[in-house]
Amino acid sequence: MASNTAGRVSPVSAQTRRGRKATAVGWLIWPALLLFALFFLLPLGVLGVMAFLSGNPVNAPAVHFTLRHFQRFFADDLYPEALWATLRIGFLTTLAALLLGYPLAHLMARAHSRIAHALLLMAVIAPMLTGIVVRTFAWMTLLQDRGVINTTLVALGVTERPLKLMYNEFGTIVALTHIYVPFMVLTLAGVIGRVDERLEDAARSLGATRWQAFREVTLPLSLPGILAGSLLVFALSISAYVTPVLMGGTDVLTLPMLIYQQVSSSFNPNFAGALGLILLAVSLTLVIAYNKVLAGLAGEEVS
Amino acid sequence: MPPSPVNPLNPPAVLPGSASVRLQGLSKSFAGTIKALDRVSLDIGAGEFFALLGPSGCGKTTTLRLVAGFETPDEGRIVVGGRDVTEMPVHRRDMGVIFQSYALFPHRTVAENVGFGLRMRKIPRQEIDRRVSAALAQVALTGLEGRRPAQLSGGQQQRVALARAIVIEPPVLLCDEPLGALDRRLRQQMQFELKQLQKQLGVTLLFVTHDQEEALALSDRIAVMNAGRIEQVGAPAEIYERPRTRFVADFVGEINIVDGTWSGGRLLAADGRAMPAPPAAGRDGPGAIAIRPERTMMTAPPAGLLSGRIVTTNYLGGQTLYRIAVDSGASILVKDGRGEGNSVRAIGERVGVLWRAEDAVVLEA
């Protein structure tokens, strides 16, 4: 009982949470609901309707209900394969962003000097400000056959022919990871920062090595951050368009690329809408499942 | 409460704001299942130092939160200073509250924390400054006005919380385990200061604790709570010396409880021997008495009422606490050595145990 002094979550909130009666604060949900109803659900509804129509009712007079866009998706392996590639790239990007983002977030959360913290923050935020298109071009400069890395390697005689660093899934994932690591770091740093450093000290006093102390204490306690960060990165990377199209070359075909093609050069917003709905449904399902599994592991509710 | 021109350093004998607190049949359930509080009634006099004592989950904090107004009771009334405040929102109740973890505003300085309640009362800036300085002087924190809570030690934070609560000159001060986070030395010092301050201000103080020593040392009266009900209300000596129920006896201090059967006004042990106890006419059936360790005595083995072997000895400085495994299988505590100078007995020694009938307390069934 006496050890409960540092308790941050009041018992009250836990108690009132159970009773399902909306409080006055609940009304504050309305601005957001209104925003989403008008500027997300309504457009989504339009896409939903379009996905089941033969054309755009705005200018095509004889539109009718059809399932052909969905049938088309399943009739050609190309589309399910693109979905699979989208998810695979999303998963690998998330994993890479987590592996790179965690150490940096840890350093950031544990940096005691204000200057060091500010510098790290700038280093993390700067890539987000470069602009997605320009950033992708920077990666092309680095990874292409006549790019910085290959030019250097060939000049040093390490390799005779340029390595295949882009125009494939590898290059796509590298560039996507770079773009989304900042989101991972900033999400994680907040959570790691809240894990009491003394807990690691306690673990070390019990004979754990630095690594063990981290693995046994900080890592599990930062699980909610890992969950939140990876959901964010996954969501962002499966809907990315510019990077896969520029980095992927002929090897990579993702759903957002197909959607863009359908909209901008096949002029078939109906099929694009169907593809979008399929991607959204699959990713929402995955995200909810992932949420459930990890929330179970973490033993707490994470939103 | 209108701002009163009272200087906390030199309070008049009776503060105008000091108020009685009356709880009438308070019940409270959470989420429809757990009955946190079950028809609790209490009368706390104006200027009284009153402790709610009990184990965690007994309902004492819920009681405090109801008085403060953080929760609304399902049933019952709360009357403060003769006014029914049951439906009154928190911010109009004028209660001083000291939280377990102090709940100091981390984004405000010490002075801003202490002046917060005064600012809410729209008291002029200069008056606020004056009263904040006075309150900080009173808790010996002068000079720390500009610090943030995170830059203070635990004891200092506690004092800020105290100053913040008293500066608004509340008629009632509510404290939820206010000393729980402090180390033993600091805690004793703060206990002393809190008690002194309370007497000085004449404020009614309702105090929640699970620490029976603290409750006994500080309070004018104590209510012992268990499972949402009040088990016993009384002065510390009464609670200690005359516990009415097995729960109170067990919870407050160390005590020996001897079970047996009442028969003809006497308590008979399992082996049929009568235990020394005050005569209890009219009782029959299973029952128990309680005897404090300091009221028991050791003798040579055959002379005692019970006999057994010493299992552990705890030297307490001037006194020694013995745990004796008696032959019937139970164990009994004996505190010995009130100035008689006899040497400490050894573990394993066989002894007899005795007490006087009038030192035993009859527990309610």
Added chain:
Amino acid sequence: MRKSQTTRRQVLLAAAVSGAAVAVPAVLRGQSSVLKITTWGGKWGEIMKGKVLPAFEQEFKCSVEADQAFPYLPKLQASPKTDPLYDVLHSNSNEQWQAVELGLVERKITAKEVPNIADVFPYAVSDKIVGVSIFTSAVGLGFRTDKGLVPPTSWNDLAAPTLAGQRGGYLIPVNSLGQAHLMMLGRIHGKGFEDLDAAYKALEALKPIKLFDFTGQMEKALLSAEVTMGVLHDSGIFRYDGQNQPIEFAAPKEGVLALEQVLNVTPGSKVKELAFAYIDYMLRPQVQKELAEGVWYSPSNKKVRLEPKYDGKLFNTEAKVAQLLQVPWQWYNAKKDEIDARVQRILKG
């Protein structure tokens, strides 16, 4: 305390300022008639916005709202036919055909509405074209001159094994040069533009190939030697004239493909007169000359007289324009979905 108040005030101020900023532009709408068009960016856009459009606005007492942000057709497609987003659509030929099929632009424009059409080369209003082509480029092969390559003479030279991984093409689903090139492959290796099987086989043989979604990127890839030979229109090479870049354009012996810049009017336009006047204006010899010499596009008006430097390279005589091959876009667009799927499968993996 004081600090938090300041920042709150700042936030409110920011809100007010941004609110005002949001409200302003809508108010400043002119009273005179507005012509809504699409046009290219880059150097072309500079000349248009710098000289061509202001002069037009002055002459016709109107204002021109020129959209330079792709993609145009989906935007037009989303707007009601009775109130189209644009009055004049400027795009390449394949998109114009799609627009016609969707009913978004007129099928034909004649000299009746646009008098200057009487002076254009036949290709600019042929039955392979809807609307009218104001300029064209010739699509052939761009290559580097410093890599020891024999200057290509045939489309087949792009398939040379030594160019593996160093040849460039386009993302066929999104780029009309890529689409035209695919049809060209069918014509060279099979029975004609419409011989898809032959085209697919030939495309397969081009792997590994670097693909781009726009000609600008192909130009830069050539300049940085990321590719050493690629499908490109002549103006993509000529525009670096005088900059000493080691790149050259080759017109393959099988013929060059026409990359037409087509203007067309939307049926629902409220200012159709003005729209036709704009097209007519764009076909005027002075305007044509200005733009042709600015971006190295071949003008479609026969009466345009270019400086000798351009004269030698651009397609501005009857004999030269006869070499331009126009592909069957109507046929292609009908098969686009099927072709896209097939091509993506071929190039992947």
Added chain:
Amino acid sequence: MRAKVDLGVIAYFGLNGAIVFFLLAPIAIVSVFAVNPTPYISFPPVGFTLAWFAKFFANPDFINALWLSLKVAAAVLVLSMLIGATAALALVRGNLPGARLATALFMSPLMLPAILTGLALFQIYLLAGIGRPIWGLVMGHTVVAVPYVIRTTLAVLHNFDRRLEEAAAALGADPARVFLEVTLPLIRPGVIAGGIFAFIVSFDQFPVSLFLVVPKGETLPVVLFNYMKFDLDGAIAAASMVSIALALTVVILLEWRIGLRAYLKL
């Protein structure tokens, strides 16, 4: 004083150094590209020029677009902080039925390819006959920016000690004062952090803007993307360097005034 080399510590800092290098290398490339005279990406650089910066600043399209982007991002920053923070409060404090569902809803704009969000919004604006007003663009950005504010504010609220609010109420603050004096200042770091995300997301927004911008009212990413289709030269890199400098200034100001550190260390 033992000069023992701790391999673990070296590995830790080495790894982090490598990660920072990974993050910054492309930016270094962009900065080289911005001052390299060749009108295309080339390595190694052949010289030094400020011509691309001059070209950027001389082009009114770029400058107008930059201002528009900043204005839109500022509006999105304010709007999404207001809407996101209130929504997060309601989700945690409102005892709402279906709060989990609402939370999922508020995250889903991140999962729909944004070009579809832009296209569908464009379609609706045209159907509603409102054309493409700048507030429509702002709202489009806000919908994809609000999720970040909700997320960061939720994180702070989940760690919020509600006794602080009770203490304020007990000291005589009415609910409105409690909110202004205690709740708001304490969740502010989370809201600001979300606001910074929102600012960046809007400032760098391409796919949503694609359909929602109007001629002469194009945001910087749209202008850059279209510019790049024809002229992939150093002006793009210069534009990028200018935006980094501007946006970083905003972030540093916020960090300095409010302290993002407070959010990260909360």
